Amino acid sequence: MEQNTKLKPTHQAKVGIYTVGLKAYWPQFEGLRERIIEYVGFIAKKLEPYAEIYNYGLVDCSDEGHKAGEWFKKQDVDLVFCHAGTYVSSDAVLPVHQICKAPVIVLNLQPTTQVNYAKTSTGEWLAHCGACPVPEMSNAFERAGIPFRVISGLLGLDYTPAISVTNENTAHRPEAVRAYKEMKEWCLAAGVKRTLRNSRFGFLGSNFHGMLDMYSDYTMLQAQTGIHVEIIEMCDLNERVQKVTEEEIEKKLVEIKDMFQISGDSQADPIAKKPTDEQLRWSSHIAVGQEKMVKDYNLDALVYYYHSVPGNPYQDIQGGFIVGHSLLTANGIPCAGEGDIKTGIAMKICDTLNTGGSYCEIVTADYEDGTILLGHDGPFHIKISNGKPILRGMGLYHGKQGTGVSVEAKVMSGPVTMLGLTQTGAGKLKMIISEGISTDAEIMQVGNTQTHVKFPVDIDTYFTNWFQHAPTHHCAMSIGHNAELFVKVAQMMDCDYVVL
Structure with a gap:
C-alpha cells in the first residue's frame, strides 16, 4: 500500500441531462432547435469531470418525455438535470420523472445577461426565455408529488454562437460560476450516495x-x-x-x-x-x-x-x-x-x-x-x-x-x-x-x-x-x-x- 493511493476507487454518480422545447417551434424558427441542443451539450461537457453524464438531448413532446424517462431509468441514473432551453408545455416534462424516479433539478440558465433589444426577433427571444416554463414545470411536479429543485443563473458559455445577436460569453460572471458550483456539488453528492450504496x-x-x-x-x-x-x-x-x-x-x-x-x-x-x-x-x-x-x-x-x-x-x-x-x-x-x-x-x-x-x-x-x-x-x-x-x-x-x-x-x-x-x-x-x-x-x-x-x-x-x-x-x-x-x-x- 502506497501513501496517497486509494485501495478502492469511489463511485462517480450517473447523472442524466436533457433539454426541452416546444415541437411546434422548430419549423417556425430556423436554428432554434439546434441552438438549445448545443446549449445542453455545453453543460454536459462542463459536468463530465464530476460524474458519468448521460445526455439524452431534446425532449419536445409527451411521447419524447416517455422515451427519455425509460432511457434514464435503463441507465440507472442517480440524478437528472432538466435544462429549460426554451418554453415547453409541462406534459412533455412530467413523464420523464414519473418513469425515472431519480431526483430532478431544473436548470434555469439564461444564455446572456441582456438581450439585444433593437435586434431581437421572436426566434432569438425564445432562445433566452428558459425561465418561462419553469413555473409550469414546478406546478406539475408539485401536483404529481415529485420533489424538485431549481438552479438559476447564467449558462456560462465561453463563446457566442454564430446565430446569436447578443454577447453570450458569460463564463466569468458570478451568476454562472455559482450555478456550476451548485451543479458540481449535486454531482458529487449523488456520487456519495452511489458510493455508500456499493x-x-x-x-x-x-x-x-x-x-x-x-x-x-x-x-x-x-x-x-x-x-x-x-x-x-x-x-x-x-x-x-x-x-x-x-x-x-x-x-x-x-x-x-x-x-x-x-x-x-x-x-x-x-x-x-x-x-x-x-x-x-x-x-x-x-x-x-x-x-x-x-x-x-x-x-x-x-x-x-x-x-x-x-x-x-x-x-x-x-x-x-x-x-x-x-x-x-x-x-x-x-x-x-x-x-x-x-x-x-x-x-x-x-x-x-x-x-x-x-x-x-x-x-x-x-x-x-x-x-x-x-x-x-x-x-x-x-x-x-x-x-x-x-x-x-x-x-x-x-x-x-x-x-x-x-x-x-x-x-x-x-x-x-x-x-x-x-x-x-x-x-x-x-x-x-x-x-x-x-x-x-x-x-x-x-x-x-x-x-x-x-x-x-x-x-x-x-x-x-x-x-x-x-x-x-x-x-x-x-x-x-x-x-x-x-x-x-x-x-x-x-x-x-x-x-x-
Missing part, C-alpha cells in the same frame, strides 16, 4: 461497552444508506496476522517511518513515551494483517473495537491497531474506533468527497483563545495533517485495555467542517453540520490527535446549539467549508440534517 463496512469486534449513542441497527443503516455491514471476528484478523512475513513487516515499517515522525518522551505525560522498536515493529506487523483483511473482505470502510481481558492474545493485536488504521484511512478506507459505525459513515462521506474525515470528539475547550479542541486517540486522516503526524508509545490506552503506539497530530490550519451523524428517537439518521476555522495553537503531548477549532459563535453558545440536537459524541472533521455540499448529500440520501 460500500462494504467491516464491523470488527463490538461497540465500546455502555456507549449507548454508538449502538445502531445494521438493517436500519442498510435501509437508509445502502451500505452492507460485514461482521468480522478478531480470529479473522488473527488468521491473517499469523501469516505476515518478515519481508512484509520491513516494507510496512519503511512506509510508517516515511509517513510519521517518531516522538521522544513526552515532558508532561508519563504514559506517553518514545515508541520502542518492538512497538513500531508490532504496529507494522498488525498493519499488514489489517490491510490483508480489508482486501480479503473487499471492504470500503472499517469500524472496530475489542475489549479483551488481560492476557488475551487478541489484546496484543488490538494494541497495534491505531497506526494501521490511520494508514488505511489515508488510503480511502476510513476506520472508526469504539464501534462507531455512524461516524464511520460520516468519515466515508468526507473521504469520498476528498475532504478528509478525521475521527474526533471533544477534548477540551480553550476559553482564552475561544476554541474547542477536537480529536481522539486514533485513528487519524493523515492526508489532512498539519505537518507530519507524530507516533507516541502509550503505556496505556485510557479507558481501554492494552498498550501500543498512538498518533498525535492536528488538522491543517484553515476552514474546516464538522460532520456528525446521529440517530433520532424515531430511528432516522440525522446529519449535524458546522463550519469553523482550525488554528495552529499549542496542543497537549499525550499521544492523541487534537485540533483547535474556532466557530462563528462563542464556545458556550456552540455547545448549547450542538448538544440540543442529541449528537453522538464523535464526529468527522473535514477540511474546507463544506456545509452546502454536505446538505446536498443529506438531501440526496433523504437524511435529516441541521446546520449549526
Whole structure:
C-alpha cells in the first residue's frame, strides 16, 4: 500500500441531462432547435469531470418525455438535470420523472445577461426565455408529488454562437460560476450516495461497552444508506496476522517511518513515551494483517473495537491497531474506533468527497483563545495533517485495555467542517453540520490527535446549539467549508440534517 493511493476507487454518480422545447417551434424558427441542443451539450461537457453524464438531448413532446424517462431509468441514473432551453408545455416534462424516479433539478440558465433589444426577433427571444416554463414545470411536479429543485443563473458559455445577436460569453460572471458550483456539488453528492450504496463496512469486534449513542441497527443503516455491514471476528484478523512475513513487516515499517515522525518522551505525560522498536515493529506487523483483511473482505470502510481481558492474545493485536488504521484511512478506507459505525459513515462521506474525515470528539475547550479542541486517540486522516503526524508509545490506552503506539497530530490550519451523524428517537439518521476555522495553537503531548477549532459563535453558545440536537459524541472533521455540499448529500440520501 502506497501513501496517497486509494485501495478502492469511489463511485462517480450517473447523472442524466436533457433539454426541452416546444415541437411546434422548430419549423417556425430556423436554428432554434439546434441552438438549445448545443446549449445542453455545453453543460454536459462542463459536468463530465464530476460524474458519468448521460445526455439524452431534446425532449419536445409527451411521447419524447416517455422515451427519455425509460432511457434514464435503463441507465440507472442517480440524478437528472432538466435544462429549460426554451418554453415547453409541462406534459412533455412530467413523464420523464414519473418513469425515472431519480431526483430532478431544473436548470434555469439564461444564455446572456441582456438581450439585444433593437435586434431581437421572436426566434432569438425564445432562445433566452428558459425561465418561462419553469413555473409550469414546478406546478406539475408539485401536483404529481415529485420533489424538485431549481438552479438559476447564467449558462456560462465561453463563446457566442454564430446565430446569436447578443454577447453570450458569460463564463466569468458570478451568476454562472455559482450555478456550476451548485451543479458540481449535486454531482458529487449523488456520487456519495452511489458510493455508500456499493460500500462494504467491516464491523470488527463490538461497540465500546455502555456507549449507548454508538449502538445502531445494521438493517436500519442498510435501509437508509445502502451500505452492507460485514461482521468480522478478531480470529479473522488473527488468521491473517499469523501469516505476515518478515519481508512484509520491513516494507510496512519503511512506509510508517516515511509517513510519521517518531516522538521522544513526552515532558508532561508519563504514559506517553518514545515508541520502542518492538512497538513500531508490532504496529507494522498488525498493519499488514489489517490491510490483508480489508482486501480479503473487499471492504470500503472499517469500524472496530475489542475489549479483551488481560492476557488475551487478541489484546496484543488490538494494541497495534491505531497506526494501521490511520494508514488505511489515508488510503480511502476510513476506520472508526469504539464501534462507531455512524461516524464511520460520516468519515466515508468526507473521504469520498476528498475532504478528509478525521475521527474526533471533544477534548477540551480553550476559553482564552475561544476554541474547542477536537480529536481522539486514533485513528487519524493523515492526508489532512498539519505537518507530519507524530507516533507516541502509550503505556496505556485510557479507558481501554492494552498498550501500543498512538498518533498525535492536528488538522491543517484553515476552514474546516464538522460532520456528525446521529440517530433520532424515531430511528432516522440525522446529519449535524458546522463550519469553523482550525488554528495552529499549542496542543497537549499525550499521544492523541487534537485540533483547535474556532466557530462563528462563542464556545458556550456552540455547545448549547450542538448538544440540543442529541449528537453522538464523535464526529468527522473535514477540511474546507463544506456545509452546502454536505446538505446536498443529506438531501440526496433523504437524511435529516441541521446546520449549526
